[in-house]
Amino acid sequence: MKATTSQKAVIYCRVSSKKQVREGDGLRSQETRCREYAAYKGYEIVGVFCDSVTGSKKKRLGLSAVVKHLKAHRKDGCVVIIDHIDRFARDVRWHWDLRDLLREAGGKLESPSIEFGEDADSILRENLLASVSQHQRQKNAEQTRNRMRARAMNGYWVFQAPMGYRYERVAGHGKMLVPQEPLASIIGEALEGYASGRFEGLTEVKRFLESQPAFPRNSNDEVHIERISEIFSRPVYAGHITIEDWGLRLVPGKHKQLVSLATWQAVQDRRSGTAKAPARADISEDFPLRGFVSCGCCGKPLTACWSKGRSARYPYYLCDTRGCPESRKSIRRDAIEGEFETLLTSLKPTEGLFNVAFAMFRDLWEAKLASQHSQGGTLKKEIALIERKVDALLDRIVDADSDSIVRAYEKRIRDLETQKALMRDRIANCGRPLTSFSEAYRTAFDFLANPCKLWHSEKIEDRRAVLKLAFAERLIYVRGEGYRTAQFSMPFKLIGGAEMNEKEMVPLAGIEPALLAELDFESSASTSSATGAFASHIRMRP
Incomplete structure (x- = not known):
């Protein structure tokens, strides 16, 4: 007699990754073979469920949907068809756990490749096939890991491209990292700036990155400190590969470095050194001198605030140190910042003096370049x-x-x-400048020629940079009197500003060795002084 109803069945297919879904035909091939088997057995297919996840994982969305369907149609005694045992699981323990899960939900596992049974011989055969599937997975993973490690040993990055890089196929190298602009330049500037002391802490780096429209942000339109820490800890940006789990450390990479290894090491030294107080969160365009000008009475940094008057609010700087005779005595912002601009203007050298300084720096540049070889x-x-x-x-x-x-x-x-x-990094780069002298001139000497130009920038980062580049230490301000004698940074001491004339300028041969050491283009990038920050714009590769 002909059956009034046919056996209900569902198909379960699995591939190991989403890439196989996009680029392969594995899921559709498995489904076709399972449908052919169902037609041969006379089963009615009522659902197809798929996963794109490794067979070593027990929790899968597709398989969970299968179990849910079985429980909802328990009375039908549904059959679950798989193409092969390795499409079900590639782990012996998970295989039997999933088999029990299907059985408890009222399902029966079948495949065109193997007949599942409850007798001893069938269970032995199933165990052997599950064990072989697990071994294949482990062997594939082992071979993949060994090949990836060998490629990394040869200097090629083998994981997802870090921010600032992208993969590109290069003749003779296969796929390798190449800089992705403008992110590469932004990250390089952040590393150089932190190493040289231009950025005092990660908070200042955060402000710099958030001022760059091309740098990605989170949903709150900000850059997390954790992301900056991750970038700063990766030697891949210095052209080297470190994978501790594989026993690889500072392997020279084939990709282009964004900074020198010495600069990257200077970043690590600063991060592991004595902790510094984070940059003040209340430094803003309203009070760019906050924290940099000290009270002439107690020596503590001045703070600032807006004071409410009868009809308007007025900006003031003041000393907030308890016990100081000048405590809470306000100084008008226009007064203290106006006198600062006057001080900054005095740094502008005469044209003749500037030309002498330029020639001296060129001689120093060429002498250092020659000595590097x-x-x-x-x-x-x-x-x-x-x-x-x-x-x-x-x-x-x-x-x-x-x-x-x-x-x-x-x-x-x-x-x-x-x-x-x-x-080794220094040997590879001996005698090669980071940039040409003319390019360094445009960035560094333009600032030396007129520091007020950068001070009038709309960006608070630029205005704070002026303070670090032009002055060797905090300025001291006495209420009612003005600024005490300022300690200028070494570049401004050399060109003299208002304190020297051309006759006082000395030729390169007459510069004391100690002074040359401070101007050395190999000066440690980890120094937080203005000299180190200035030199980061024009220094040679070590």
Whole structure:
């Protein structure tokens, strides 16, 4: 007699990733084969459920939908058809857990590739096939990891492209990282600025990044400090690859670096050094001198506020230090900032004096460039010495019987490997300037020629930069008298401003070695002084 109703069945298909869904035909091929099997068995297909997730995971949206359907139609005794056992799970434990889950929901598992049964032989065969599927998954993962590690050892980044880079196919290299503008330049400037002291803390870096329209923000239209910390901690921006889980540290990369390794290391040194107070949140366009001008009586930084009058609000600077004789005595903003502009104007050199300074800096630039070419041999000798030290420490680790001693030796080895990587980076870039002298002139000497121009910028970041670039320390202001003698940064001391004339300018050969050291284009990028910040615009590659 012909059956009045046919057996209900659902199809379950799975591929390992969403990429296989976009670029492959695996899901449709599995469904076609399952439908062919259902037609042969005379089953009525009432649903098709799919997943794009690895077979090692137990929780899946598609499979959960299958279980929900089975529970809703328990009386029908629905069949679940899969193409192959490895499409169900690639983990022996999860396989049997999912089998029990389907059974409890009232489903029966079937496949055109295997006959599931409850006898000992069928269970053994099913166990073997599930075990083989698990082994294939683990072996594929192992081979993929080994190939990725080998490519990383050769200097190629193998994960998702970091912000500021994108993947591009390059002849002879395959897909590799290339800078993505304008993000690459923005990130490079943020790293250089933090290393040189232009940005005192991450909060100032945050303000800088938020002022860049091209830099991505979150839903609240801001840049998180955590994102900045992540960017600053990645040596990939310095052209090196570190993957601690794979035992790779500071491997020279084939991609273009955004900053030198020395600059990146300076960033790490600043971040791991003595913590600094975060930048004041109340520094704004209204009071750009807040925190930089100190009280002439107690020496504490002046604060600022708006004072409410009868018909309007008025801006004032004031000392808020308890016990100071000048405490809460207001200074009109126009007075203190007007006198500051007068002080800044006095820094503008005469045209002749400026030309002499320009010629002196050019001579220094060329002299430093020439000297760089002779440093390669010295650096190679230092690398050889470091390698001997590493070998000696490795021998000591073998003989050590204390975990604390082993950890100390390992830390010392990591530090030596970092030094070696820095020296190799310096050898690779010996004698190559970060930019041409003319480009450095346009950025650095334009500021030296007229610092007031940058002070009149609409951006608070630019106005605060003037304070760090032009002055070596905080200004001291005495209410009713004005500013005390200001300590200018080294570049302005050289060109003299209002304090020197052309006759007092000395040629390059007459500059004291100590002064040259302060102007050295290799000066540590980690210094927070105005000299370091200024030099970051014009320094040579180490």
